[in-house]
Structure formats: structure tokens, C-alpha cells
Amino acid sequence: MVNPVISVKNLKKYYSVHQKEPGLLGSIKSLFKRKYIVVKAVDGVSFKIDEGELVGFIGPNGAGKTTTLKVLSGLLYPTSGEARVLGFEPFKRQPDFQKKISLVMGQKNQLWWDLPAWETFILNKEIYEILQKRFEETVKQLARMLDVEDILKVQVRKLSLGQRMKCELIAALLHQPQVLFLDEPTIGLDVVAQKTMRDFIKEYNERFNATIVLTSHYMGDVKELCKRVIIINEGKILYDGLLTEIVEKFAPYKIIKADFEKMVDKDKLIGFGEIKNYDGLYVEIQLSKEEVAKKAAKLLSSFAVADLTIEDPAIEDIIRQVFKKGTV
Amino acid sequence: MINKYLTIFKISWQEGLVYRLNFILWRVRTILQLLLVYFIWWTVFQSQTQIFGYTQSSILTYILVSAIIRAVVLSSRATDVSNQINDGSVVNFLIKPLGFISYYFSRDLADKLLNILFVILEVSLIIVLLKPPIFLQTNPNTLILFTLAAILGILTYFCIGFVISLTAFWVENSWGPLFLMFIFLEGFGGGLFPIDILPRGVFNFLMLTPFPYLIYFPAKIYLGHFSANEIFLYFSILIFWVITLWFLMRWMVNMGLRHYTAVGH
Numbered sequence: 001m002v003n004p005v006i007s008v009k010n011l012k013k014y015y016s017v018h019q020k021e022p023g024l025l026g027s028i029k030s031l032f033k034r035k036y037i038v039v040k041a042v043d044g045v046s047f048k049i050d051e052g053e054l055v056g057f058i059g060p061n062g063a064g065k066t067t068t069l070k071v072l073s074g075l076l077y078p079t080s081g082e083a084r085v086l087g088f089e090p091f092k093r094q095p096d097f098q099k100k101i102s103l104v105m106g107q108k109n110q111l112w113w114d115l116p117a118w119e120t121f122i123l124n125k126e127i128y129e130i131l132q133k134r135f136e137e138t139v140k141q142l143a144r145m146l147d148v149e150d151i152l153k154v155q156v157r158k159l160s161l162g163q164r165m166k167c168e169l170i171a172a173l174l175h176q177p178q179v180l181f182l183d184e185p186t187i188g189l190d191v192v193a194q195k196t197m198r199d200f201i202k203e204y205n206e207r208f209n210a211t212i213v214l215t216s217h218y219m220g221d222v223k224e225l226c227k228r229v230i231i232i233n234e235g236k237i238l239y240d241g242l243l244t245e246i247v248e249k250f251a252p253y254k255i256i257k258a259d260f261e262k263m264v265d266k267d268k269l270i271g272f273g274e275i276k277n278y279d280g281l282y283v284e285i286q287l288s289k290e291e292v293a294k295k296a297a298k299l300l301s302s303f304a305v306a307d308l309t310i311e312d313p314a315i316e317d318i319i320r321q322v323f324k325k326g327t328v
Numbered sequence: 329m330i331n332k333y334l335t336i337f338k339i340s341w342q343e344g345l346v347y348r349l350n351f352i353l354w355r356v357r358t359i360l361q362l363l364l365v366y367f368i369w370w371t372v373f374q375s376q377t378q379i380f381g382y383t384q385s386s387i388l389t390y391i392l393v394s395a396i397i398r399a400v401v402l403s404s405r406a407t408d409v410s411n412q413i414n415d416g417s418v419v420n421f422l423i424k425p426l427g428f429i430s431y432y433f434s435r436d437l438a439d440k441l442l443n444i445l446f447v448i449l450e451v452s453l454i455i456v457l458l459k460p461p462i463f464l465q466t467n468p469n470t471l472i473l474f475t476l477a478a479i480l481g482i483l484t485y486f487c488i489g490f491v492i493s494l495t496a497f498w499v500e501n502s503w504g505p506l507f508l509m510f511i512f513l514e515g516f517g518g519g520l521f522p523i524d525i526l527p528r529g530v531f532n533f534l535m536l537t538p539f540p541y542l543i544y545f546p547a548k549i550y551l552g553h554f555s556a557n558e559i560f561l562y563f564s565i566l567i568f569w570v571i572t573l574w575f576l577m578r579w580m581v582n583m584g585l586r587h588y589t590a591v592g593h
Contacts, residue, residue: 091589
């Protein structure tokens with residue numbers, strides 16, 4: 001059996017943070033005596049990721065996603081447990097390891113603000129000891145995939161957020177890392193830029209068989225990119241498996257959305273299913289999968305329906321349920 | 329390997345030259361600072377021929393030489409270090425196969441080279457325009473010692489700046505200690521006045537600290553004011569400081585990074 005690229009066993013990362021009482025008096029007090037509380041950012045997490053997988057980390061703010069990524073990329077020393085990436089222990093930060101991984105954080109940048117992105121690329125070329133020919137090919141290829149060929153020589157501060165993130169991504173990928181950690185790569189981007197980023201991540205994963213771990217707030221990112229998701233909350237894993245299975249398991253129901261031509265009394269809709277939304281001319285009904293065909297037909301025959309669609313429940317709603325329930 | 333640091337060198341220059349106005353104003357500031365000190369001493373010597381054992385020629389030479397030394401020794405990115413630690417961009421080093429100290433040292437050297445080119449130009453201009461009675465040191469041994477002292481001064485200043493900036497790993501803001509350092513530098517480094525005009529006891533005490541070795545010591549070597557014994561004694565103290573500060577810096581980098589990776593941000 002092939003060894004997994006990433007393996008994490010019972011990983012824990014605790015911080016102690018000092019707490020300040022509110023107000024000026026609290027500030028003065030905290031000069032002399034500090035109260036510390038322990039934050040369990042990651043609390044006994046285990047998983048394995050194989051080569052070429054594209055895995056999504058989902059969870060609310062402070063769930064431990066970023067902390068996990070930081071441990072895996074060698075930025076944080078684990079409190080206990082084991083983390084291995086490509087056979088290395090990340091926190092040792094050996095150059096051989098560092099040349100094989102990359103971390104992109106949507107809210108941090110490595111590009112030199114006052115210079116064109118191109119200059120940062122050249123610096124990274126030297127830092128990672130990339131050969132000239134391969135460097136040129138890689139930049140060309142990545143720039144074409146991201147459609148930023150014409151802005152590489154423009155001062156970074158003059159770029160839009162979307163352009164900058166794309167350049168950040170190129171800078172992080174010049175050394176063709178086998179493992180890529182993406183922390184909120186689409187944060188703050190507009191819909192078009194988000195789409196380009198997603199397409200790129202997908203293509204990069206397929207073309208280079210790179211292992212990618214991605215965190216995101218946008219379910220859209222995860223839905224489109226990741227077959228497998230790891231849902232994490234308060235430092236613990238709630239679910240680790242296929243995204244499609246979580247839909248099956250958590251949402252054995254469908255939603256009928258219907259527009260009526262004339263006002264329909266709410267009372268008349270009772271018996272079709274659970275009414276989620278209603279305003280007289282429009283209704284959303286949630287009902288079990290078995291019933292959906294029959295009830296939809298009945299709806300069409302009973303009322304003057306202008307439009308009708310049958311949909312799966314929104315993935316956001318399902319995830320919300322997972323968090324509410326606390327376990328799968 | 330060396331390419332890595334050469335590129336850092338080049339990119340630093342480019343960054344420095346991006347904003348022309350900023351760059352020019354910075355040079356203007358340096359020149360004004362130099363002229364200010366120059367004219368204060370020039371005025372003092374209008375009514376006297378010798379003060380504190382200095383002639384007009386030796387003090388004006390001291391001022392001009394110390395301007396050059398200042399440009400080379402007292403230029404540092406130390407404040408960048410603490411900023412990067414505080415805003416978390418230090419992560420960029422931790423994730424890459426790149427030495428933390430060597431990166432900043434390359435950046436500093438780049439600044440220093442740029443500075444020295446300009447300050448030599450500026451000082452030459454002052455000499456041509458104002459024709460001060462300067463003293464030209466011609467003894468090659470003295471000039472070698474002068475260069476050596478300046479190089480050790482560069483290392484000393486680099487280490488001091490770094491050590492103070494590294495406190496950012498533990499405290500959120502290292503501006504307090506940095507500010508204090510700048511005051512010590514200005515007062516006791518010898519940039520404004522040669523510190524041997526201070527009372528003997530104070531002077532002897534200061535010579536035990538690293539500060540006078542940044543400007544005062546090399547400038548006085550240039551003037552040829554030290555005896556062989558003094559040169560030996562002061563070089564010993566200076567080398568002691570370089571070694572001590574170097575190890576302290578290394579230790580703090582290791583501890584700091586360990587602390588950073590343990591605590592996280």
C-alpha cells in the first residue's frame with residue numbers, strides 16, 4: 001500500500017491566551033496580573049490524505065482549520081500528537097521539505113508591495129533554486145492559466161485584489177510543490193475571480209497530481225472542487241468523507257419550488273410537505289425523496305403553476321445542521 | 329546559494345529606488361543633518377583655535393568622516409524585523425528555505441552600499457564647495473585598521489538592532505526599546521560630537537559599552553589619535569562585543585522562532 005502524503009494522528013494544538021477585563025481599570029490590572037485561558041485550537045484530530053487528493057476543510061471561524069494547516073506546513077509546533085507530510089515532520093522545517101510544499105493564505109501576502117510581481121518571482125526562483133528554463137516555463141504556464149500575463153510587470157500595489165491573489169498563487173507555485181495548502185484563497189474576491197481561482201486550483205490538481213488541502217468559507221469553493229471534505233468544529237473533526245455522502249445522509253429530502261400564476265391559499269398547500277417559504281405566488285416545500293415525484297405531479301394538476309423546479313437542499317443548510325447537531 | 333542573497337540585494341535596491349521623491353528627500357535630510365553639525369563646529373572655531381584638544385581641521389575632518397561611517401554602519405532594517413514579526417509576515421521566512429538572519433543581512437548590505445555611494449558624493453561636494461581644512465590620512469596601516477573597525481561596527485550595529493527587534497517575538501510592540509537604542513546611538517555613538525570631550529570617567533565607562541565603537545572609534549582611528557596600546561585595548565573590547573552580541577542574536581532567533589511556532593498568531 002502507498003503511504004499517504006499527509007498523515008495526522010491525534011494532533012493537538014493548545015494556546016494560552018491572556019484575558020483582559022474590559023475598561024481602563026482592566027488594562028491596568030492586566031499590567032500586574034494576567035489571567036490566562038487555554039484555547040484548544042486543534043483537539044485530537046486524525047486523518048490521512050493520499051497523493052493527488054483535493055480535500056476541503058470546512059468549519060466556522062476559529063474551528064481550527066488554519067491552525068491545522070499551519071501545523072502541516074511547519075509554522076506551528078504541535079502540542080502533542082503526530083503530523084507527517086511527505087514523510088517529513090513539518091515543524092523541523094528542513095529545506096528538502098520546504099521545497100516540496102507551499103502555503104497560500106488569502107489574508108497574508110508575500111509579494112513585494114512596491115515592485116512588480118515579477119520581481120518576487122525572481123526572488124523565489126533563487127530561494128527555491130529553480131533552473132532558469134523551468135522557471136520561465138512555469139511562470140508562462142501559470143500566468144496563462146490564470147490570465148494575468150499582462151500584469152506581471154505592474155507594481156503590485158496597483159493591482160486589484162483578484163489580480164494580486166492570482167500573482168500570489170503563482171509566486172507560491174513556482175517551485176511546483178507536491179503539496180499545497182490553501183487558506184481561504186478566494187476570500188474577498190468577486191464572483192468572476194472566484195471562478196477563475198477555482199478552475200485554476202482544479203486544473204493544477206489534475207495536471208500536476210498535486211495534493212491540495214483547502215479551507216474556505218465559501219461552500220461554493222468546496223462544492224465545486226472537493227470530493228472529500230473534513231468538517232471541523234471547536235478543534236474536533238465532525239465528519240470526514242465524501243461530500244455527496246453527507247448530502248445523502250443528512251438530506252434525504254428534496255425541495256420543490258413553484259411559482260403560481262394566481263394567488264394560492266396557504267391552507268390548500270397543506271399535505272404536500274413542510275412549507276419553508278410562502279408568499280401567495282411562490283412556495284418552497286420540503287419533502288421526502290420518495291414522495292417528490294407524486295407530489296410535484298399533484299401540484300401541477302391542482303394549481304396553475306407557472307414554473308416548478310425540484311432541487312437538492314442547499315449544502316450550506318446541510319453543513320449548518322451538522323454543526324448544530326455536533327456529530328454526523 | 330550566493331545567488332539567493334545577491335537577488336535579495338538587487339531587489340532591495342529596486343525597492344529603494346521606486347519612489348524618487350522619497351529617495352531624494354531622504355538624501356536631503358542626510359545632507360542637512362551633516363551640514364548642521366558641520367556649521368555648529370565651524371562657528372565654534374571662529375573665536376578659538378583649539379577646543380577639548382581638537383583643532384578646527386581635526387574636528388571638521390571628524391564630522392565628515394563620521395558622516396561616511398554613519399551611512400555605512402547606522403543603516404539597518406532592524407525595525408522591519410519587528411514589524412514583520414508583529415504583522416505575521418515572518419511566516420514567509422518560516423515556510424521557505426531561507427535564512428532569517430542572512431536575509432536581513434543581505435538587505436542591510438544593499439542599503440549600506442547604496443548609502444555609501446551617495447554619502448561619498450555628498451561629502452565630496454561639501455569639500456569642493458566649502459573647502460574645509462580637512463586632514464587626509466595616508467598611512468596604509470591606519471586605513472586598514474579604520475576599515476576593520478568600520479566592518480566590526482557594522483556587525484555590532486546589526487546585532488544590536490536585531491536583538492532589540494527580536495523582542496517582538498515576546499512583546500507586541502518593540503518600539504520602546506528601539507527608541508531607547510536610537511537615543512543611545514545619537515548620544516554615545518559619536519555622531520554629533522567626539523565623546524572624548526566628555527569627562528574622563530564617563531568616557532572610560534562609555535568605551536566599555538558597544539556604542540562608541542559604531543562611529544567614534546573608527547573616526548578617531550582615521551584621525552590617528554590612538555596609541556598602539558589604546559588600539560589594542562579598544563579592539564579587544566569591540567571584538568568581545570561582536571562575539572557576544574552575535575551569539576546573543578543567534579540564540580534569540582532560535583528561541584524566538586521556537587516561541588513563535590509554539591504560540592502562533
